[in-house]
Amino acid sequence: xxxxxxxxxxxxxxxxxxxxxxxxxxxxxxxxxxxxxxxx
Numbered sequence: 001x002x003x004x005x006x007x008x009x010x011x012x013x014x015x016x017x018x019x020x021x022x023x024x025x026x027x028x029x030x031x032x033x034x035x036x037x038x039x040x
Contacts, residue, residue, distance in 0.1 A: 015040075 016025040027037045 010031060012029040014027045014029070015023050016027075018024050023040045025037060025039055027035060029035050
């Protein structure tokens with residue numbers, strides 16, 4: 001998780017992995033509520 005100390009806002013990054021431990025999807029949530037999902 002990356003925090004921006006100046007604004008006190010957080011960018012949350014969630015990575016989903018499959019049963020083999022391979023990352024399959026990454027979701028990033030920005031302070032304004034925007035979600036970006038990438039398929040890896």
